[in-house]
Amino acid sequence: MSAGVAKVKDASADFVRLTDVTKRFGDAPPALDRIEGAIKGGEITGLVGPDGAGKTTLIRLMTGLMLPESGTIEVLGFDTRQNPAAIQASIGYMPQRFGLYEDLSVQENLDLYADLRGLPKAERPAVYNELLTFTDLKRFTGRLAGKLSGGMKQKLGLACALLKKPRLLLLDEPGVGVDPISRRELWKMVEDLTKEGIGVVWSTAYLDEAEACDNVFLLNQGKLLFTGPPSELTSRVDGRVFKLTGIKGRRRPTLARILDRKGVVDGVIQGEAIRLVLAEGAQSTLEKEIGGEGRLVPATPRFEDAFVDMLGGGPGGKSKLADATTTLPSDGGKPVIVAHGLTKRFGDFTAADDITFEIPRGQIFGLLGPNGAGKSTTFKMLCGLLKPTEGEGRVAGFDLRRDTAEARNHLGYMAQKFSLYGDLNIAQNLAFFAGVYGLSGRRKQERIALMTEIFDFAPHADMSTKDLPLGLKQRLALACAVMHEPEALFLDEPTSGVDPIMRREFWTHINGLVEKGVTVLVTTHFMEEAEYCDRISLIYRGRSIALGSPDELKARVAGKDNPDPTMEDAFIALVQESETEAAAA
Structure with missing residues (x-):
């Protein structure tokens, strides 16, 4: 990057100073x-913290x-109170929500932001060429931004933020949903920028992104708990991290039993281990208490381990939701969710091609894949939201083509993007969805109260849903x-953008429901979250390229250079292997 970004003379200087x-x-x-x-x-520099910690507020103050109410912020030598215009002329800012115009093309968005940033027309061809090469978006300049995958949208947002030679780049959760x-x-693109x-x-x-930062600010409820290199925080749990x-x-x-034992700070499922x-x-x-339940072996600490430890630990292993759920009867091993040859075409484009799997009662099945791979299309066909071009889908014994309404009454659906009614309050949303799912009278009131x-929800029951954290x-x-x-419960990227403490609470409920016989189909971009699945289908270019347990998929890519791969390593290696095979065919 040379045309789009200025080389900074003194990279070691304080670019931002925060005082009280x-x-x-x-x-x-x-x-x-x-x-x-x-x-x-x-x-x-990573800004890390739970939902509502103050990360977005701090970034907006820097812009x-x-x-601020009190105290001072200096950015690139300018006080934010006295000279915000000079700051805004020298920084790039990528907000948390996709800030581009979805009904404009990639090129039209670049033109618009170049106008807004005052980029001279004579400089634009060279800057555009460099940024489009840098982000690998040259092939897509005519595509509407709304039609881009999540990853491509973020790359376009980054390109627009880099149009006018920023010295400081502020990125508010650029990896969410990617x-x-x-x-x-x-991440590689941003690392290359720091070299300049x-x-x-x-x-x-x-x-895992925070772990790769040079320094982190750890925020919680508006307070700064830690600042320094991630390794410094991670070292606080040295000798305290184990696999069961x-x-x-x-x-x-x-896991549920162990989480409620004294001295257990946090716990998550990791394949066949905990x-x-x-x-x-x-x-x-703990070793005495667990007896024959398993064997504790030391594990390498991660930043997330130290993060949760510093925040006081996870939410425990009890799920009130699961405790209040009726245990489903055994069905003799019949699958609850069936995909057989599911195929969906949109004109000449095949979004999902011959997807086949079965999910028995009381299991979690994961659909993983890159943005635009076809997993959401497969997911929507099994929810009854899309009719397949070919193949068959069944939920709780009901054919999704013929018995769509009956099938929907036996499944719960949590959408990728928050899909409740923002102008209704919590109580009104609960009442509405209870009616949608056929509840009425005393049963409806009992479930809403539960x-x-x-x-x-009681302290927030009258808040408009759009205003909730x-x-x-x-x-x-x-x-x-x-x-x-x-x-059956269908979860489409249910914890995107949610902090680790909230993710643990969510999975405590899901794990408890599964023990009551509920069957779960989930899509996720959190690879640690994929470890909760009993089996996974990895979707790429519309086809299932791998099917197995998390440990089986990791074992497929293990080797001398990486004998203990993460789920993310497996995801990337299997996709690359599929690309190599396709190129050789």
């Missing part, structure tokens, strides 16, 4: 409370679009999806 920064909105507690710190050029391959490509001295601020809910292997029986009830973070000195006690109690929106979407106690 406080920001309030109305009578609520401070969104940011006396934040101190510095951000340097030539580095990626000069908002002013598949692992696109996230790695995006540009300072980058990267807000993220993906803690050789588990006798089902992993989910074992990953645990323990308090100091808790290992020997969901309100389980998810602690992301975590509460997710709880409400789940409550509406399970209102009628469905046999």
